[in-house]
Amino acid sequence: MRMATIPVLFGLMAGCTTTDGPVEPAGPCRVDMSFQMRYVGSEFKMPLREEIQYAANARIARILHPDDPVTKDLRPDRLNILLGEDGKINALTCG
Template sequence: MKLILISAAVLTATGCTSMPPVTPPTGPCGVDDAMRRRFIGTDFKLTMRDEIQYGANARTARVLRPDDAATMDMQPDRLNILLDDNGKVNDLRCG
């Protein structure tokens, strides 16, 4: 019985560590040099999207690959995660 309770506690604790913050980002989006240094050049994984979006305080985020069609409307609370041909983060831009 103790083993089951310990296992449940461990699973609960590890599950909480990967959850995004409860408070959603409010915008406007903001990307600083520290964020760029941290993410540019890294292999993009979809699981990174929330972390980058929350770090930029962006209400929305979109991932754009080369030759992807994208609207050109300016939205100050949107983050654009730009990837290169190899799937690496090439730039982070608000708008």
């Protein structure tokens, strides 16, 4: 009888464990001058997108190339990564 309760008790304890992963950015987006200085002028690569988005606390990010059509809706939780013709980051804005 004692053997049957140990696996059940262990199973209940295993179900109670939680793992705390990184907190997902929820906004609002935050971009100041020092933040801009850290990234503007850098060559943009896709892995850099997540780093910048996370550092800006933006829930979503969009990459804008010259002449891309852009919606005018204001989203305080969105980061805009504006690229130049050379593929380098020209500006970072929220909205």
